[in-house]
Amino acid sequence: MKISAIKAFPSRIGASSQLLLKIESDTGYYGWGASGLTSREMAVSGAIDHFRPWLIGKDPRSIGSIWQELYRSQYFEGGRVLAAAQSAIDIALYDLKAKALGIPVYELLGGRQRDWVECFASLPFGNTLQLIERAESLLSAGFTCLRLTYVNEQTMGDAKTTFDPRKNIAAVAKSIVALRQHVGQEPTLGFDYHHRLTTPETVSFLHRMPIGTLDFLEEPIRCEDPKAYATLRQLVDVPFAIGEEFASKWQFLPFLENGLTQFARVDVCNVGGLTESMKVAALAEAHYIDLMPHNPLGPICAAATIHLAAACSNVSWLEEVNTPIQDLGLCDPKIFPLQPRREQNRYPISDTPGLGIEVDEDALANQTFTPIEVPHFKRADGSVTNW
Structure with missing residues (x-):
């Protein structure tokens, strides 16, 4: 062949x-x-x-x-x-x-170790009322873990808006505390700051919430320097979820070996495919760290990650961005006539040969590609910051 x-x-x-x-x-x-x-x-x-x-x-x-x-x-x-x-x-x-x-x-990765892969639901919100309403909807749909993201005119960004981290952390912390009081202690709650903060800003954010409010914090600061995370790790007690930007097992290594992250946010489409993801999973398992795979793209990324999770023992939740509160159109059935189907908060493990994906190649070939451009953030003084 x-x-x-x-x-x-x-x-x-x-x-x-x-x-x-x-x-x-x-x-x-x-x-x-x-x-x-x-x-x-x-x-x-x-x-x-x-x-x-x-x-x-x-x-x-x-x-x-x-x-x-x-x-x-x-x-x-x-x-x-x-x-x-x-x-x-x-x-x-x-x-x-x-x-x-x-x-x-x-079966090429060692065989199936579970019958389904549980998901966390991504929950974007702009204010406290919206957060509580959307959380109720997702919990009613069967999700038990919610990963929150704050989305408004400041986080989407345009030429006239800025990102003010101090104002943002005050609003976000207030909303999350209200949500925890509303839903009680059983649901798992995380928050994704998309590496928009500095170390002292992250400390301020977490100190504005009682212990037990958040179960994990995702990507609060940039990841280029593991020592910065080592400093942050000493200052706060909330588990971190880091790694969706990593492009190799070597980038994961200091975060796993030094306990800088408590969940490995491996992205099978960024890190080097299934071959490299299995090695990251083994490194994480050796340090008693679970995978929390990044899954923001579409059915192929989801299917590959489901197979990865099926073959690994150390998996917490798979990211799910297509939920009852938002449909981004990433899984268009006209393009993906065969794709994984979620049942409530989990994906069953299929025995379909391959990934279990089919793509309408003609539909892809006939479209005009227009790339997206993510927002370019600036702070109030005009300096560039992270999206």
Whole structure:
């Protein structure tokens, strides 16, 4: 069996953009993958163009060897763009190989360890009343873990708005305290600050809430310097969920070895595909840390992550952004006629060969790609800050 074609489809699907990848073989089997790095799909597509010439003709079943060659056969190895491209290729190879063998992908990863994967529901809110109403809706739908995000004109951003962290943390903390008082102690509550804060701002935010209000805090500060997280870890007692931006097991290593994160937010479409994700899972397991996979893209990312979770023992919750309170259109059934179907707050583990995904290639080929551009945040003084 040989790889005969590699097709990249930068696509605008629903409210976001995705890069989907199809790898075809000379035997008729094919596989689908997807990259992360949302809003930079053209850069990832360019990396795939570099890889394509020497991948054509290789045996697609040699997944581990291809992963090593993708990563190591260049002087400037690694980085988020190359890792995103490698992720899409790796996932597609697993899909292809599993289909050829007539087995689900998780059988290639060691076999199924669970019957379903539980999800947390992403809950964007702009004020306390909206937060409580949306939380009630999600809890009634069967979710037991809610990951909150604050979304208003300041967090969406435009040329006339700024992000004021001190005003923001005051409003957010007040809303979360009210929610905890309303729902009681049973639901699990987390909050995602999307690396918008500094270390002292994060401390101020958490100190504005009683102990037990939040069960985890996601990505409060930037991740480039693990020592900054080490400092922050000493100042607060809320568990962290970190790692969705990481592009290799090496980036995860200091956070896992030094106890800087209590949940590993691995993104199978950013970190290097299923091959690298399984290694991150093993490193996390050695330190008694559960995965909390990042899943913001669409059905291919979700399906690959479900197979990862099926084959790992250390998984807490899978991110779910398509819920009863919001539908971003990322799972358009016209494009993805076969895709995972959530039942209340969980995805059942399917025995469909491959990832359990089908894509309407014609629908992708006929669309005009318009990449999204995320907001460019500035603070009140005009200085640039993180989105």
